[in-house]
Every structure is written in C-alpha cells, then in structure tokens.
C-alpha cells in the first residue's frame with residue numbers, strides 16, 4: 001500500500017510506517033512562538049520544571065502581532081519574551097522583521113520534509129515547501145521546548161488536483177477561497193490537504209504559501225505541496241532523496257479527492273462573516289467600500305504587492321477609501337522599494353505601514369467601525385476581527401483588492 005505525503009513525512013521522522021488514526025511521537029525539527037503566546041509558554045515551561053531548552057537552535061521567537069505596541073499591556077509580552085530568551089539562550093529572536101509565517105520560510109528556518117509546530121493556527125503555511133507544520137497551544141509548546149517531541153494522530157488526506165492554466169486575473173487566493181467554499185469551513189477538519197496538478201506546479205512558492213496558509217480555514221491539520229526545483233531555490237537547498245520522494249503514491253489511500261480545471265476559476269470573495277461564504281466578484285459588483293487592506297501572512301508578499309501595483313499604476317485610490325498596504329516582512333518591504341513598487345503604491349494614495357500582522361487581527365493600523373466595509377487580502381473575515389462586530393469584511397486577492405480601492409466599490 002502506498003503512502004500520502006503526510007504519511008511519508010511521519011514515516012521518515014519516526015522510522016515507522018503509519019496509517020491514518022495511528023498515534024505517532026515525532027521529533028520536532030523547528031518551533032515558532034510569537035509575541036501573543038510567549039508569556040504563557042514561558043510560564044508553563046517553568047511550571048513543568050524544565051531547566052533548559054531541548055535545542056536552542058530549533059526555537060524561533062517572533063514579535064509580530066503586537067509590533068509596534070498599540071495597547072499598554074503589549075510591551076509586557078516583549079519584556080517577558082526578552083527575559084525568557086536571555087535566560088534560556090535563545091538564538092533566533094525577531095523583534096520587528098515581519099510576520100512569523102513569512103519569516104519561518106523566508107529566513108530559512110523550515111526545510112522540505114521537516115516537522116514544525118507553532119503557536120499559531122496558520123502554521124499550516126510551511127506546507128508550501130513540503131513541510132508538515134501545524135498550530136498548537138502554549139502548553140504543548142512548553143512541552144516541546146523541554147522534550148523536543150510531540151504526539152500527533154496521523155491525519156487522513158484529502159487530495160486536491162488542479163490542472164491547466166489559471167485565467168489572467170485569478171490568483172492562488174481565488175483558488176483556495178473556491179476550495180474553502182466547496183469543502184466548507186469544517187470540511188477538512190483534522191485532515192491533511194495534499195495539492196497536486198500542473199496548475200500547482202506552475203505556481204510560485206509564494207502563491208502556494210497563500211493556499212497552505214488558508215488550509216486551516218477548512219479545519220485542516222496541515223497542507224502539503226511536493227517540493228520541486230522552485231522550492232529548492234526558495235529554501236536554498238539541494239533536494240535529497242527523501243525530499244524528492246514527497247509526492248503522494250498512486251496507490252496511496254485518500255479519504256477524498258477533489259479535481260478542478262484551472263480555466264474554470266474566476267475572481268471570488270469570502271463574504272461577511274464566514275470564510276466559506278464564497279461568491280464570484282461579478283455577483284457582488286457595485287457594493288460600496290470604505291477601506292482596502294493588502295497584507296498579512298496570506299497575501300503580503302512581493303508578488304502580491306507587485307500585483308496590486310500593476311492595477312494601481314497610473315491610477316488613484318477613490319477619494320473616500322483608505323488603502324492600507326502592509327508588507328509581510330522587512331525584506332519584502334525593502335525589495336518593494338528597490339523595485340519601485342512602493343513608489344507606485346504611494347503615488348496611487350496608499351498608506352504603507354511597517355511589516356507585521358497589523359490590521360489583519362485588528363491590533364494596529366486601521367480598525368473600522370459600525371457599518372463600514374473593508375475588502376481585505378488576509379485569511380479571516382470573522383465578526384469583530386478588524387474593528388467592531390458591525391464591520392463587514394470581504395476577503396479577496398490582492399488584484400481584486402487593488403481594483404476595488406480604485407473603484408471605491410467592489411469590482
């Protein structure tokens with residue numbers, strides 16, 4: 001019997017062949033803790049009686065949700081984090097370099113085939129380079145910090161096959177939103193999503209990252225793309241035999257297979273306030289908006305800013321609309337300056353902010369109030385996420401978001 005990608009990763013990690021439902025104890029290759037949870041992780045770690053980190057090189061601490069602080073209590077998280085990092089000799093601490101998920105791949109902390117955990121639900125993101133990565137709570141994180149291991153139940157796998165060429169104005173965000181609509185917000189609960197097909201092969205690692213990032217919005221435990229030459233270049237590695245083998249076997253067992261033709265995709269949006277309430281943009285055309293947000297770990301990368309700039313070049317943001325652009329990392333910020341993208345955005349009237357989570361979780365920069373409507377490129381449109389519970393959030397691709405900013409309405 002063949003194996004799915006997640007089964008191969010767990011098999012390689014534990015040395016034992018596994019099937020869905022098995023409980024496996026994996027050795028952890030890397031962990032990520034962010035600013036919101038570091039005080040809780042630190043407290044639990046000491047409460048559990050650990051004296052040292054199992055491997056300081058494998059631990060990454062990132063301040064992103066609360067940077068720069070917008071509420072008085074936020075700085076406490078930095079002080080607690082700094083003290084913990086110093087006491088236990090942490091090597092990898094990022095205090096204002098960007099969003100955790102962006103940095104984990106961009107800075108080379110995650111390699112194809114790795115097993116990675118993070119204290120954030122969107123840790124599924126690293127599946128873009130063929131790693132098994134998943135979000136966990138702070139108690140589990142404290143335990144990994146002391147032991148270097150974690151138990152998991154081997155998930156079943158849903159195979160998603162996409163072949164063909166995507167239409168011009170369709171981005172990978174439209175693809176994942178359509179899939180979420182079809183599966184439902186709980187349609188992949190505790191399952192692995194394995195993406196394959198010529199469309200996915202054609203995609204950049206950044207585009208795959210958008211899809212792996214949002215897999216958790218269908219409840220997925222993880223998302224997996226087969227590592228290829230683009231992955232190798234992105235991760236700055238030469239793929240070894242194990243990494244090359246991370247493709248689902250012909251005779252592997254899948255609990256479900258969904259097949260799409262790339263040509264059938266159109267620009268879509270997730271309507272308020274559910275991620276799986278998907279409509280074609282054409283059906284929503286004309287709805288007035290107050291703000292547009294282009295950023296987050298879902299769509300704050302260079303290709304996203306570039307796509308927005310292509311739409312905005314020589315155009316202006318509608319008078320009454322605020323366009324907020326937040327690069328996902330400092331590196332992206334600087335690349336966008338070098339390439340003249342920031343110039344185009346600024347010229348069009350965008351408000352460009354520091355890299356970080358920013359408005360995505362409603363912490364800094366641009367919260368909205370009752371009756372206002374925002375088109376946003378992040379991954380969640382939950383009630384109250386970007387301001388009051390009477391704000392309407394429409395999730396879209398960077399191209400669609402930029403077009404809406406110019407029109408002052410959904411187009």
Ligand SMILES: CC(C)[C@H](C(=O)O)[C@@H](O)C(=O)O
Pocket residue numbers: 036065119120121122135361
């Ligand atoms: C703050 C954190 C726990 C949360 C998550 O886990 O996803 C945040 O990053 C989000 O996107 O809502």
Ligand code: SF4
Pocket residue numbers: 065099100101120122296297298356357360361378379
């Ligand atoms: S950018 Fe948004 S979704 Fe991503 S980690 Fe930050 S708050 Fe969560």
